[in-house]
Amino acid sequence: MLETIWFVLWGVLWAVYFMLDGFDFGVGTLMPFLAKDENERRVLYNAQGPFWDGNEVWLITAGGVTFAAFPTTYAVMFSSLYSALMLILFALILRGVTFEFRGKAEGTAWRGLWDACHFIGSAAPALLFGVAFANIFAGIPIDADGVYQGTLLTLLNPYGLLGGAFFLVMFMYHGALWLTVKTSGDLERRARTAASGLWVALLLLAVAFLVYTWFATNLYANYLAHPLLWLIPALAVAGLVLSRLSIGSPWKAWGLSCLTVVACTLFGVAGLFPNMLPSSIDPAASLTAFNSSSSPLTLKIMLGVALVMVPVVIVYQAWVYKHFSHKITDDQHLAY
Amino acid sequence: MDVLMLSRLQFAAATFFHFLFVPLTLGLSILVAIMETIYVKTGDEQYKRMAKFWGKLFLINFAIGVVTGITLEFQFGTNWSRYSKYVGDIFGSLLAVEATVAFFLESTFIAVWVFGWERLSPKAHVATIWLVAAASNISAYWIIAANAFMQHPVGYVLRNGRAELDDFIAVATQKFAVLQFAHTLSGAYILAGFFVMGICAYHLLRRQNVEFFSRSFRLALNFALIFSVAAAITGDLGGKEVAQVQPSKLAAMESHWQTQESAPIYLITVPRLGGEGNIVEWLPIPGALSLLAFNDFGAKVVGLNDIPPEDRPPVLPTFLGFRLMVGLGALFIALTVWGWLKRKQLVDNPTYLKIMLWSLPLPYLANEAGWMLTEVGRQPWIVWGLMRTSEAFSPIATSQVAISLAAFIVVYGLLGAAAFYLLAKHAKQGPEMAAATAGARKEG
Numbered sequence: 092m093l094e095t096i097w098f099v100l101w102g103v104l105w106a107v108y109f110m111l112d113g114f115d116f117g118v119g120t121l122m123p124f125l126a127k128d129e130n131e132r133r134v135l136y137n138a139q140g141p142f143w144d145g146n147e148v149w150l151i152t153a154g155g156v157t158f159a160a161f162p163t164t165y166a167v168m169f170s171s172l173y174s175a176l177m178l179i180l181f182a183l184i185l186r187g188v189t190f191e192f193r194g195k196a197e198g199t200a201w202r203g204l205w206d207a208c209h210f211i212g213s214a215a216p217a218l219l220f221g222v223a224f225a226n227i228f229a230g231i232p233i234d235a236d237g238v239y240q241g242t243l244l245t246l247l248n249p250y251g252l253l254g255g256a257f258f259l260v261m262f263m264y265h266g267a268l269w270l271t272v273k274t275s276g277d278l279e280r281r282a283r284t285a286a287s288g289l290w291v292a293l294l295l296l297a298v299a300f301l302v303y304t305w306f307a308t309n310l311y312a313n314y315l316a317h318p319l320l321w322l323i324p325a326l327a328v329a330g331l332v333l334s335r336l337s338i339g340s341p342w343k344a345w346g347l348s349c350l351t352v353v354a355c356t357l358f359g360v361a362g363l364f365p366n367m368l369p370s371s372i373d374p375a376a377s378l379t380a381f382n383s384s385s386s387p388l389t390l391k392i393m394l395g396v397a398l399v400m401v402p403v404v405i406v407y408q409a410w411v412y413k414h415f416s417h418k419i420t421d422d423q424h425l426a427y
Numbered sequence: 428m429d430v431l432m433l434s435r436l437q438f439a440a441a442t443f444f445h446f447l448f449v450p451l452t453l454g455l456s457i458l459v460a461i462m463e464t465i466y467v468k469t470g471d472e473q474y475k476r477m478a479k480f481w482g483k484l485f486l487i488n489f490a491i492g493v494v495t496g497i498t499l500e501f502q503f504g505t506n507w508s509r510y511s512k513y514v515g516d517i518f519g520s521l522l523a524v525e526a527t528v529a530f531f532l533e534s535t536f537i538a539v540w541v542f543g544w545e546r547l548s549p550k551a552h553v554a555t556i557w558l559v560a561a562a563s564n565i566s567a568y569w570i571i572a573a574n575a576f577m578q579h580p581v582g583y584v585l586r587n588g589r590a591e592l593d594d595f596i597a598v599a600t601q602k603f604a605v606l607q608f609a610h611t612l613s614g615a616y617i618l619a620g621f622f623v624m625g626i627c628a629y630h631l632l633r634r635q636n637v638e639f640f641s642r643s644f645r646l647a648l649n650f651a652l653i654f655s656v657a658a659a660i661t662g663d664l665g666g667k668e669v670a671q672v673q674p675s676k677l678a679a680m681e682s683h684w685q686t687q688e689s690a691p692i693y694l695i696t697v698p699r700l701g702g703e704g705n706i707v708e709w710l711p712i713p714g715a716l717s718l719l720a721f722n723d724f725g726a727k728v729v730g731l732n733d734i735p736p737e738d739r740p741p742v743l744p745t746f747l748g749f750r751l752m753v754g755l756g757a758l759f760i761a762l763t764v765w766g767w768l769k770r771k772q773l774v775d776n777p778t779y780l781k782i783m784l785w786s787l788p789l790p791y792l793a794n795e796a797g798w799m800l801t802e803v804g805r806q807p808w809i810v811w812g813l814m815r816t817s818e819a820f821s822p823i824a825t826s827q828v829a830i831s832l833a834a835f836i837v838v839y840g841l842l843g844a845a846a847f848y849l850l851a852k853h854a855k856q857g858p859e860m861a862a863a864t865a866g867a868r869k870e871g
Binding site for chain 1: 518827
């Protein structure tokens with residue numbers, strides 16, 4: 092039971108991470124296409140400004156919870172996905188320092204350098220998280236000792252790449268909608284146009300991904316066994332359709348897009364259960380919530396910590412979103 | 428080189444680099460919070476300018492400290508998967524607690540502080556920097572509690588082929604963790620104090636913004652003076668704890684080979700490179716080692732000769748790390764006491780100011796030396812007495828680690844250079860210029 096609860100929490104943490112940092116990745120990826128001059132670039136940085144750092148901690152927590160609640164999964168997953176994770180790590184490092192470093196010196200070369208870091212640091216993790224999760228859904232070649240029998244290229248299979256493209260476009264759409272929330276005037280119009288275009292691409296990729304998932308993974312087995320689970324993908328589709336229909340009201344559209352991101356992540360996680368890292372070469376070597384978990388005592392203590400602290404975190408982060416919900420206009424102080 | 432050696436080098440590089448930025452975050456957050464508090468209480472604009480000026484340097488440092496911290500969490504899984512599997516039940520939960528209790532708070536409110544100057548009331552605004560300062564320091568506690576488990580594992584049982592949690596309170600509150608935390612914070616606060624004093628000295632020597640930098644200097648001086656003394660006291664207590672639970676580390680710290688009662692400290696010791704014993708042992712203080720380690724002149728101190736070679740830590744780095752840390756610690760007390768005596772006429776003491784300017788890097792050296800002694804002195808164990816470092820690394824391809832290590836060196840090297848450039852630029856610029864730039868940017 093404790094293992095199941097932690098599995099759900101594990102999935103939810105990743106879903107919340109993608110929901111929050113996803114729009115940051117989207118904004119960063121869209122910046123070269125949407126921002127026409129220095130001022131507009133600064134508006135985009137400031138649209139992420141008060142949020143991105145707190146968003147990123149959901150990744151630290153998702154990673155920390157994998158470590159604490161499922162140490163064997165953490166150990167095998169992180170060592171198996173070594174190169175992919177290192178690439179994500181370097182990308183996140185470059186993105187993170189960009190916010191502080193970029194504006195603290197003059198010169199187009201200096202700023203151009205950090206703009207490039209910000210683009211790579213946003214697009215690469217979006218793509219690579221998609222590749223990583225698609226591979227986790229499909230299973231990776233790990234043997235009975237938890238040793239990975241592949242390379243980075245093993246992960247770049249067609250299903251993995253489709254997952255990467257799906258994540259990237261989903262986050263770009265999510266980010267474009269965030270920009271309709273935070274910007275105004277011409278920039279807001281361009282963001283809305285981008286969102287409309289991205290929506291079509293996202294729909295096509297989502298359909299392709301769902302179909303390919305049928306052939307490449309066992310995710311649907313859980314859905315066939317427990318039809319109630321179909322609610323999750325239904326919510327994802329509803330969020331996707333409704334966010335497009337309400338594209339004229341920014342907060343509503345973005346909120347519905349949040350629903351899409353969360354439900355898409357949970358679609359995979361629910362199909363995975365009880366697996367956390369299926370082995371593609373030896374089903375018995377698959378790591379599950381039950382064979383890779385921590386001791387009951389650790390799970391209990393951590394559950395207590397999570398039940399107290401996570402709501403507190405949600406409250407103060409929600410306060411920050413509310414307090415900085417205004418549109419960025421030219422006459423305001425831009426910190427970045 | 429093999430995966431083990433490359434992983435060790437990578438972890439060492441990532442950790443030492445990370446810890447170039449952490450101590451300043453821990454200490455300067457408090458100093459900035461104090462400055463802003465004085466501003467809110469007295470309405471003196473000078474202190475607001477101080478909070479903004481030092482706050483800008485804080486932010487540059489903070490950014491790089493945060494991003495390099497993620498590396499460490501990832502690396503336990505990527506490079507030390509056998510270790511993670513073996514102690515994740517305990518070690519992983521400490522990291523997860525750190526993230527939920529402290530890291531969220533720190534990362535969320537630093538942004539509120541940056542963006543909230545005009546959107547929050549002064550009282551709410553100063554509260555956010557105190558939250559950041561508190562969260563950073565609480566965060567440090569959990570990380571050090573995790574490290575203390577590696578130094579002195581407690582509260583566990585060996586079950587299911589791994590170390591499982593038996594007593595969370597014991598793990599979270601053990602004496603080793605508390606002492607190590609107190610000592611690490613003292614070191615961090617000294618660093619923050621010397622950082623501020625060094626930059627103030629630069630400007631005071633040029634007689635720029637004398638009032639602004641004299642006040643900043645005195646604030647940092649008091650801070651550094653208190654914690655230089657605290658570092659000595661906590662260091663002494665920590666050393667006694669090491670003597671109890673890690674006798675081989677203690678022996679390596681002093682390059683102490685012969686088990687004896689009433690063991691002396693030699694003021695000048697030159698260890699034999701790669702061999703056993705010392706080349707030079709001059710100027711003994713009789714019984715000093717026994718006294719420092721066990722509060723007893725006559726106590727027996729185990730020497731390295733009585734520890735099997737395969738259980739000994741590398742002596743030279745442990746010994747040098749210790750001597751460097753202690754020597755510098757003594758120097759910090761001397762410099763801060765000297766400064767305190769001259770605190771009213773700082774500008775009239777160019778010699779002292781020059782020394783303080785050039786002393787800016789020394790606490791960095793002392794902090795890194797302390798960690799070198801702590802971590803190298805723990806070898807050959809990754810978890811003292813439970814698991815050897817050689818049993819802990821991931822079963823992955825050597826090439827992967829070689830490539831990532833090279834990437835770390837390049838990326839961290841460039842980031843370090845960029846951070847140094849920005850810190851130096853803004854530190855030299857001084858407060859007025861900073862205000863002017865902010866104004867220009869606001870218009871532009």
